[in-house]
Amino acid sequence: MFGKILIYFLFGLSLLSALLYITAEIKKNKLISTFARSIYFTIIVGITAVSVYLLYQIINHNFQFTYIWSYSSTNLPLHLLISSFYAGQEGSFLLWALMIVFIGGFLIPYTKKHNYEELVMGLYSIVLSFLFIILIFKSPFEYVWDSFKESNIPIGFTPQEGRGLNPILQNYWIAIHPPILFVGYAAMTVPYVFAIAGLLRRDYNRWIRVALPWTLFASGILGLGIMLGGFWAYETLGWGGYWAWDPVENSSLLPWLISVTLVHTMLVQKSTGGLRKTNFSLAIIGFVLVLYATYLTRSGVLGDSSVHSFVDPGQIVNTLLVALLSLFLIIGIGVLILRVKDIPVNKTVSHTSSKEFALSLGSIVILAGTIIVLIGTSFPLFSGILGSSQNSIDAQFYNVWMLPIAILILLINALSIYMNWRNNRWDNVLKKSLVYSVISVFISVALIFFGVTNIQYLLLAFASIFSLLINLDYIIRNIKLQPKTLGAYVSHLGISLLLLGTLSSGAYSLTKSLVLHPDEPQTAFGYKFTLKGKEQIEKQYNDREKFQYLIKVERDGSSSHATVNPIMYWSAFNEFQAPFFEPGIKRYVSQDLYIAPISVQHEESPAEITLKKGETQSIPYDKNTKITLLKYDMSRMQADGNQNHSIIGAILKISDGKNVSIDTAYALLDLVKQNFSPLWLDISGKNVKIGFVNFVPGDNLEQAKSVFAFTREIFTVEVTVKPFINLVWIGVIAVVFGFFYSISRHLNGSKKKKKDTETSDFAESDDILTNRTDSEADKN
Amino acid sequence: MKLRYIIGIILAVIFIIIAVFSSSFSSIEYSNFTPAKLNGKKVQVKGTWVKDMPSNYDPSTNTFSFYMKDYEEKISKVVYKGGKPNNFEIATHLVIKGKFTGDEFSASEILTKCPSKYEGNIDDLKKQQNL
Numbered sequence: 001m002f003g004k005i006l007i008y009f010l011f012g013l014s015l016l017s018a019l020l021y022i023t024a025e026i027k028k029n030k031l032i033s034t035f036a037r038s039i040y041f042t043i044i045v046g047i048t049a050v051s052v053y054l055l056y057q058i059i060n061h062n063f064q065f066t067y068i069w070s071y072s073s074t075n076l077p078l079h080l081l082i083s084s085f086y087a088g089q090e091g092s093f094l095l096w097a098l099m100i101v102f103i104g105g106f107l108i109p110y111t112k113k114h115n116y117e118e119l120v121m122g123l124y125s126i127v128l129s130f131l132f133i134i135l136i137f138k139s140p141f142e143y144v145w146d147s148f149k150e151s152n153i154p155i156g157f158t159p160q161e162g163r164g165l166n167p168i169l170q171n172y173w174i175a176i177h178p179p180i181l182f183v184g185y186a187a188m189t190v191p192y193v194f195a196i197a198g199l200l201r202r203d204y205n206r207w208i209r210v211a212l213p214w215t216l217f218a219s220g221i222l223g224l225g226i227m228l229g230g231f232w233a234y235e236t237l238g239w240g241g242y243w244a245w246d247p248v249e250n251s252s253l254l255p256w257l258i259s260v261t262l263v264h265t266m267l268v269q270k271s272t273g274g275l276r277k278t279n280f281s282l283a284i285i286g287f288v289l290v291l292y293a294t295y296l297t298r299s300g301v302l303g304d305s306s307v308h309s310f311v312d313p314g315q316i317v318n319t320l321l322v323a324l325l326s327l328f329l330i331i332g333i334g335v336l337i338l339r340v341k342d343i344p345v346n347k348t349v350s351h352t353s354s355k356e357f358a359l360s361l362g363s364i365v366i367l368a369g370t371i372i373v374l375i376g377t378s379f380p381l382f383s384g385i386l387g388s389s390q391n392s393i394d395a396q397f398y399n400v401w402m403l404p405i406a407i408l409i410l411l412i413n414a415l416s417i418y419m420n421w422r423n424n425r426w427d428n429v430l431k432k433s434l435v436y437s438v439i440s441v442f443i444s445v446a447l448i449f450f451g452v453t454n455i456q457y458l459l460l461a462f463a464s465i466f467s468l469l470i471n472l473d474y475i476i477r478n479i480k481l482q483p484k485t486l487g488a489y490v491s492h493l494g495i496s497l498l499l500l501g502t503l504s505s506g507a508y509s510l511t512k513s514l515v516l517h518p519d520e521p522q523t524a525f526g527y528k529f530t531l532k533g534k535e536q537i538e539k540q541y542n543d544r545e546k547f548q549y550l551i552k553v554e555r556d557g558s559s560s561h562a563t564v565n566p567i568m569y570w571s572a573f574n575e576f577q578a579p580f581f582e583p584g585i586k587r588y589v590s591q592d593l594y595i596a597p598i599s600v601q602h603e604e605s606p607a608e609i610t611l612k613k614g615e616t617q618s619i620p621y622d623k624n625t626k627i628t629l630l631k632y633d634m635s636r637m638q639a640d641g642n643q644n645h646s647i648i649g650a651i652l653k654i655s656d657g658k659n660v661s662i663d664t665a666y667a668l669l670d671l672v673k674q675n676f677s678p679l680w681l682d683i684s685g686k687n688v689k690i691g692f693v694n695f696v697p698g699d700n701l702e703q704a705k706s707v708f709a710f711t712r713e714i715f716t717v718e719v720t721v722k723p724f725i726n727l728v729w730i731g732v733i734a735v736v737f738g739f740f741y742s743i744s745r746h747l748n749g750s751k752k753k754k755k756d757t758e759t760s761d762f763a764e765s766d767d768i769l770t771n772r773t774d775s776e777a778d779k780n
Numbered sequence: 781m782k783l784r785y786i787i788g789i790i791l792a793v794i795f796i797i798i799a800v801f802s803s804s805f806s807s808i809e810y811s812n813f814t815p816a817k818l819n820g821k822k823v824q825v826k827g828t829w830v831k832d833m834p835s836n837y838d839p840s841t842n843t844f845s846f847y848m849k850d851y852e853e854k855i856s857k858v859v860y861k862g863g864k865p866n867n868f869e870i871a872t873h874l875v876i877k878g879k880f881t882g883d884e885f886s887a888s889e890i891l892t893k894c895p896s897k898y899e900g901n902i903d904d905l906k907k908q909q910n911l
Contacts, residue, residue: 371796371799375796375800376803383807391807391809391824392808392824393806393808394806394822397803400806401799515839515840574870577869578870598837598842599839599844599863716839718842718863
């Protein structure tokens with residue numbers, strides 16, 4: 001009851017906080033504001049208490065709670081137990097609320113300093129209260145007897161064991177990726193509330209300075225979250241790639257794209273005073289897209305279009321999510337319309353070679369990309385509403401559109417570096433970019449000889465290299481002069497590396513499936529692959545049988561070799577019915593060798609040996625391992641009560657010189673059909689199974705002969721060479737780093753502007769700073 | 781100023797119309813075996829695996845073949861380029877994407893939709909209650 005009551009309590013507190021803060025804003029009353037602040041701090045304490053309470057119940061396996069019973073079990077290690085906090089919808093809503101509350105804790109001193117606390121925190125608390133409504137309907141603290149009312153479970157019943165965490169989630173990535181993504185989602189709330197607050201206060205300029213560091217933070221952290229998801233998919237889920245234009249991936253990409261656009265358009269407004277309405281609109285859309293992403297991924301509407309599994313959370317939560325989305329969209333648009341006549345329009349016309357023009361154009365292109373992703377992701381939803389069936393979209397749709405968009409973004413970025421704010425010097429821009437365009441053309445032409453013949457790919461390569469060189473040049477020239485301004489350039493450098501990496505690892509990867517028989521080498525792409533056996537791992541858990549295969553990889557003409565370990569495992573989670581896979585990856589500097597398991601089969605013609613009682617022989621395939629037939633187990637001859645069947649066992653001693661084990665190989669004897677079918681037994685530590693395949697009776701059991709067959713596994717894998725995939729990771733890291741790095745610079749910028757009056761036009765001083773930056777670049 | 785806005789809006793609308801059109805060209809419709817065989821287009825078909833008909837992975841061609849029954853109760857052989865997908869045996873239904881080549885449906889993608897047991901259901905709980 002404690003958890004549930006606390007959530008109701010938190011809902012009440014967030015409403016109270018909203019009410020008090022807004023009253024404080026209207027009445028300009030510092031006392032009420034102080035009171036509201038203390039209410040907010042109570043929310044921080046309260047939600048921490050709820051989360052700690054849930055965590056405590058999870059760690060102590062209190063399966064009375066449906067949520068805990070559904071997503072955890074007693075055999076999970078601590079880090080996975082902690083992660084099962086947000087393995088389901090209820091917990092992930094709680095995590096989201098927790099992140100929003102915590103970010104609010106940082107927002108209070110920040111907004112107080114910028115004289116925005118009352119309005120911003122008031123609006124922020126309204127958002128929060130809606131999350132608590134969801135948590136009331138979708139509570140992680142529901143008891144099993146309430147969840148399954150129709151089956152009359154006695155009150156107070158505690159299941160002995162939970163259902164456990166889906167094995168594919170049992171990985172350290174689950175401890176990292178979701179929390180970071182939720183920080184990103186939560187951070188997207190901040191530009192939204194700043195935009196609404198700015199509109200309400202008729203502050204059409206200063207809010208940009210206050211909100212910019214948060215928009216940078218949201219872009220950085222959301223980008224990091226998305227990237228880690230891609231890396232997780234690549235490294236352990238074995239989906240083959242890091243990005244598949246899956247609706248779930250896309251839905252987190254949408255708010256990120258808007259956030260990135262917003263950073264650029266905010267910079268334009270900061271320097272020239274333009275794009276005021278655009279910035280309000282984008283801040284509103286960004287947050288609404290976070291809600292849209294939540295709706296898409298939680299409501300089950302995309303159930304048949306995604307590799308992710310969805311669970312319908314029920315009609316109430318579905319309706320609530322749609323209501324939430326509509327409400328915050330309507331509030332945003334409503335307030336914007338209310339003020340639209342009042343927002344001053346920037347009369348100056350920007351020249352085509354000015355920095356603001358390039359940034360605006362770049363933003364339009366990113367927005368075009370966002371619309372493409374939005375259309376593609378929403379397609380099944382709308383075709384489901386309009387037509388009878390949920391049609392899905394081919395990934396090709398995204399590739400076709402995003403390729404020219406990427407090329408444009410790179411070119412605009414590269415040229416914009418040579419442009420100045422409110423300037424019109426095309427000749428200057430062209431003159432400066434000439435050298436690098438020539439170099440890039442040369443490199444691109446050289447690429448033709450390396451097999452890059454597709455004209456679109458060549459253009460992308462050219463644009464990436466062009467942007468890469470110009471950004472790199474700028475960074476090198478300015479690293480000593482003004483290291484603080486370089487964040488943006490590092491991010492853009494990252495984008496060009498990322499797109500180069502995507503091109504090489506995506507369009508030029510090579511795939512081949514190999515059937516690996518034990519110790520028989522197979523070659524592909526200049527490598528030699530040999531199956532050397534398998535070993536069981538994670539033996540301490542009895543809920544799984546997990547094997548790593550040992551594949552020896554040798555590079556042609558190289559004496560060194562490596563072992564790659566793809567993994568195949570069976571789990572109690574699906575009652576050992578079907579295996580799960582994990583790829584093995586060998587990383588080289590210039591490429592990854594990605595080995596994904598496909599299937600395991602047995603050799604069709606096994607080797608056989610015949611033994612009498614007491615005899616010993618070496619097993620085929622391994623002369624060092626000997627088996628001895630100790631005696632027969634006839635105790636299960638009539639075991640299953642079926643007159644036509646009989647089970648016979650051979651008790652064997654298996655010794656490989658070091659370890660001795662005793663095991664029984666059983667066979668099922670069909671007395672009617674006269675056939676003998678072995679129950680294959682693994683010889684531990686070896687890729688050999690033993691089967692009791694025939695029994696030839698003699699005068700007595702001592703004389704009887706038994707035939708044992710030995711079969712080994714054939715492992716089929718898909719080998720993929722992914723050239724220069726490291727560029728993707730380096731690129732994304734640079735992008736994310738650039739965002740975080742830029743925060744401090746703009747944090748200082750916003751501090752300095754503290755004394756701005758709300759109606760002031762764009763600030764000159766920051767302009768001077770930016771212009772100086774550029775003019776110094778000019779001198780170089 | 782006004783003119784600039786109008787041009788901008790017109791361009792945006794044109795872009796969106798083209799994008800929506802292009803998306804409908806890349807759309808993969810839900811269909812059943814009978815119409816899919818007739819028109820030969822790339823479609824997706826929802827259905828269930830027919831467990832008592834042969835299914836087999838052939839390593840030499842890296843194909844997995846099985847029989848699927850669509851929602852019109854029509855059964856067809858499906859040949860998938862790749863190994864047996866994760867959770868194939870326990871999936872409550874399958875969504876396959878591809879097109880017919882002759883009498884076989886060549887699938888390029890298989891989505892396996894897992895039963896609600898993945899989310900915990902009452903049967904599991906009842907089992908424990910009886911223990």
